[in-house]
Amino acid sequence: MLESVLTHLQAHKQTHIEELKQFLRIPSVSALAQHVPDMARCAEWVAASLREAGLEHVDIMPTDGGHPVVYADWLHAPGKPTVLVYGHYDVQPADPLELWETPPFDPVIKDNKLYARGSTDDKGQVLLYIKVVEAFLKTAGSLPVNVKFCIEGEEEIASKHLPAFIEKHQERLQADTIVLSDTQMQSLGKPALMYGLRGLAGFEITVDGANSDLHSGLFGGAVQNPIHALTKLLSSFHDEEGRVAVKGFYDRVLALSDKERESFKQVAPDENKVRTDLQVSGLYGEQGYSFYEQTTSRPTLEITSVSGGFQGEGIKPIIPNRASAKIACRLVAAQQPEEIMDAVEAHIHAQSFPGVTIQLDRQLYGNPFITPIDEPVMVAAAEAYEATFGEWPVYTRSGGSIPIIEVLGRVLNAPVVLMGFGVPGENLHAPNEHFHLENWDNGTATIARYWDKLSAISFGEKV
Amino acid sequence: MLESVLTHLQAHKQTHIEELKQFLRIPSVSALAQHVPDMARCAEWVAASLREAGLEHVDIMPTDGGHPVVYADWLHAPGKPTVLVYGHYDVQPADPLELWETPPFDPVIKDNKLYARGSTDDKGQVLLYIKVVEAFLKTAGSLPVNVKFCIEGEEEIASKHLPAFIEKHQERLQADTIVLSDTQMQSLGKPALMYGLRGLAGFEITVDGANSDLHSGLFGGAVQNPIHALTKLLSSFHDEEGRVAVKGFYDRVLALSDKERESFKQVAPDENKVRTDLQVSGLYGEQGYSFYEQTTSRPTLEITSVSGGFQGEGIKPIIPNRASAKIACRLVAAQQPEEIMDAVEAHIHAQSFPGVTIQLDRQLYGNPFITPIDEPVMVAAAEAYEATFGEWPVYTRSGGSIPIIEVLGRVLNAPVVLMGFGVPGENLHAPNEHFHLENWDNGTATIARYWDKLSAISFGEKV
Structure with missing residues (x-):
């Protein structure tokens, strides 16, 4: 099943990229009132795309005063886990416009990179999931897991109305695990699993x-x-x-395990470089922890x-x-x-x-968030990455905060996997945002493999 | 000699008050550029008044970029001390005008109080000294001491150019002691000698x-x-x-003497009242010192x-x-x-x-300033007050700072006496500034007596 899915994805790549360009042409800037009609149009576009892929119960659900959430599901894998895909269809404002080399809402491919506002954050990464569903349904007629989509329109304005939405629609959103692609790999070719946020x-x-x-x-x-x-x-x-x-x-x-501390050594920045970049005479912090540990895990x-x-x-x-x-x-x-x-x-x-x-x-x-790296979903994600990239992902944590991730995991009582296909330097939130198209292939392949591996995990009954 | 001086002052009081009114009609606001001509006119008025009184070497001396200083002297008391009278002819701006009951530069007497900007700060108190000179010279033809006047025009703008002026004209200003009347009594009828500033x-x-x-x-x-x-x-x-x-x-x-601490008890505010006025749960400061000591002497x-x-x-x-x-x-x-x-x-x-x-x-x-209360000049001043008011003055210190007083005393190497005839509540720097006219009589009498007593003090040679 998986092989024909991957073949289908390869075969239809050009069509899919053209669809992504359509998605990117809609200036769905959630922060600006003038774009409210574009937001509605963009939600419609996502809904149509989900429907096209073969998903059911496609629904543009209102939030209490904010931009709507697009929901859809496919629940025909009895006895198999249910995975909720979270993502967002809104984008950051494009300013300052004069620094863009090509217009932000007129997607252009250069050097196998797709330039447009939202290309990596997060429309490109959202569409990966929709196209994987489509590939499964068009080739095998079914998915290895049950799938739900929750694509929101306010991530760039701090997911203002989403916590209430999640609480309210808890039952409909219920899943065994949650996956999202809105983060970055360690570098091109080097996958990363971000498993903690402060x-x-x-x-x-x-x-x-x-x-x-x-x-x-x-x-x-x-x-x-x-x-x-x-x-x-x-x-x-x-x-x-x-x-x-x-x-x-x-x-x-939570104390850091030896395994975590060991893995941090692969991803920690050079402390001398940090010091030099900041032009300070020395770093300063809690004794006994590295810069990376201090800023991510303490x-x-x-x-x-x-x-x-x-x-x-x-x-x-x-x-x-x-x-x-x-x-x-x-x-x-x-x-x-x-x-x-x-x-x-x-x-x-x-x-x-x-x-x-x-x-x-x-x-x-904002609650801190962590998914232990030895959770079965994390192991499955790592294996999917390895199968695609030929490399086991590094484990990273961020010192920043994305409170909505913790809310999702806590309210739905399900482990969250952050499966990033962005690459550092893709200018998210900045002019000339772009997405490395080799990660289009890598992304769909990893997601397809992930769902395949997820289907073998037993989550037991929810308490 | 003293008796006829006091009689002369009494007899000419009305004329002198009329002259004070002329002085007050000049809006000599040092802070405002529009009043530069008034400042010049006011300096001329002071010079004329000094000349009229019989003083010599009357000189409107420029400062380096600021308003001029009016100088004059009478130095025909060989072997007697020389006293330098310091004062200022500039006044605060009159705003807010709408809160004045009568126009600020149109002096009016009500209830034996003279209302006008500058009446107590400092024109009224300056003219006292000029009229005392005049009374001595018109009755006895001489003064009991040598006298110099240094009446500046920038006190209300922090005496910006005066330190340099004092340094430059140190020789001309040289004196055995310095006296000024630009402070307040403890209350009406209760004289005070302020002997320290922070x-x-x-x-x-x-x-x-x-x-x-x-x-x-x-x-x-x-x-x-x-x-x-x-x-x-x-x-x-x-x-x-x-x-x-x-x-x-x-x-x-400098440690406080028992005598000083004892005298502070007469002038210290009620600490409960201070606390209540400020609406704080308690006062807070250096242990072992009263509120008055903490704010004036520590x-x-x-x-x-x-x-x-x-x-x-x-x-x-x-x-x-x-x-x-x-x-x-x-x-x-x-x-x-x-x-x-x-x-x-x-x-x-x-x-x-x-x-x-x-x-x-x-x-x-700004250097701190102190004149020990047992200095002969301080004792003479206290005796002059007592002879006039029938009461020994209280000794006060202020927690505020008037750096120019310390500069005068230090550069001229002479003790300074602050002989205030203002009364608390006379609204200096505020609308409806006024001067209690009973302190016109008390002021001239105290100054005349002070010079009489000064003449008996031996200052010895300057080092």
Whole structure:
């Protein structure tokens, strides 16, 4: 079955690329109101493509106030696992236009690379999945697994309405595993499985003193200065070794296995190069961990801004009546944002700052995400990559946060596989975005092989 | 001699007040370019008044780019001390005009108070001295001391050009003591001698990290955050008891005598009232000192502003590449601004902040000022007050800074007496500024008595 699928995909490659060009011609910029009609047109296009491929129950489902989600499924593999394909049909704005060498919504192939906004992020990678379904259904008349598609239109605007959508349509979206292709390989020819992302906890701390700014001559030395209290507080958040000094902060952090640490050595950047690129005299962080480990697998508490007193030129000698700071924690599994903010609040209350009041305002949430690399779905994905690329994928983690991935995995209670076919340097979010077309072939082949391998996995009953 | 002087002053009071009104009609606002001609006219008016009083060598002396100084002298008391009268003929802008009950430059007497901009600050108090000279010369034909006048035109704009002027004309201004009336009594009928002012050392600290802001997800935890280093540094400036923790900071601070501490009890504000007025849960400062002592007689290091990271709404999760703070130290005798800034710089360099660079930029200077209360000139001033008001003056110090007073005393190497005839609530720098006319009589009488008493003091040779 698999061989004829791969042959079919090869044989129809040109047609498929032409279809991808159609998809890319629709300027589906979710951030801009002027493109609302294009968004609707693009959802229609995806729906038609899914229908064409042989998927059923194709449905353009509204979100509560946002752009719609395109759903479809094929559920005729009884006893086989169900895989949910997540992707997005919206794209980043194309600005600055003058830096594009060819128009962003007029796809052009140069040197076997397809140039257009959305080519790698994420229309190219979404269409791979649709064409694999089509190939299976046109050649074998069936798929080795049950398949559902959930292609959203707000990924580039932080998936604003998707968490509520997922909660609401939990039953329809139910799957044994989730797969998405919206990340990158290590380099051309070198596949990667990104298996972890950090979460986020963001909050603001405000320190209030007297009812107005005070003359530093007439009151200085006898009234608590909110900046003094704030800097004392902020400096208490880390110990001398760069570790976060908030009690309980590390309680739920998953330790790195030897296997993970070993695999990081293949993907970690050269620390001297990082230092030189940033033009700093030295790197600085939690002792006992490499740069890569610190930035991907360890949690952090970073003060992202601080403000207090007169912000104009020169020195205005006052004691300001207010000072504030904003903090973003990056969290790793299985830390929970609310719990971390509770711990910070307890840390503040354990200290005494006479003469001022301190408030904490919780603002940003995002759970960390991880899929253990020895999960059967991860092993299957690695084998599919190896069969296609002749190379076992490297395991990577990112220090950034894509909260929607964790929501998907958590609400649907299913492991997530990030099967990226992007290549670093393809300018996603930037002018001259492009997609390496050799990864069109590699992508469809890997996905087809992945589904084939998935069909052999037993997921058991959901609890 | 003194009796006939006082009688003369009483007899001519109405004429003198009319002259003061002329003086007040000139809108000599030093801060506004449109009033440059008025400034020149006002200097002429002062010169004419000095000449009229019988003073000699009346001279409108230019400053290097600023408003002129009016100089005059009478030096025919051989073997007697020379007193330099300092004052200013410029006034604050009158805005907001709509809050004045009568026009600011059209003097009006109501309830024995003279309303006009400059009436108490400082034209009224300057004219007292001129009329005392005139009374002596018209009645006795001589003064008990040698007198010099130095009436400047830039006090309300921080005496910008005066330090250079004083240095340049040091010989001409040379005196045994300096007197000025530009401060306030404790209350109506209760004279005060302000004998100390704090100095200033102002500087900015800048912490630089990487060559640009960094994504807190991709770099957070492995690169030194300039805000972290800055808050660590800033929080090291004070110990747990509110004392400045910079080595050597207190080395030159003059200890308070029991006499001073006792006298402060008469003038110190009620601390509960201060707390209630400021709406703070408690006052906070260096242990072992009262609010009044902390704010007038102890040095401070106050962070007046702090800034770093994204200052807009919401949390932008970055590691900023720069953070900075501004600091104003209030100093007390005999601390020196440069030395204090050296100590702060040494404090910074004694610590290690890997991955960032720290710079200190020195910006504000002002020496603290003090005239010991048992100096003969201070005792003479107190006796003159007592003879006029029937009450010994209270001794006050201010936590604020008027650097020019320290410059005068230091360059001329002469003790300074601040003989204030203003009354709290006279709205200096505010709408409806006024001067209590009973202090016209009290002022001239106290000054005449002061010069009489000064004539008995031996200053010896200048070194």
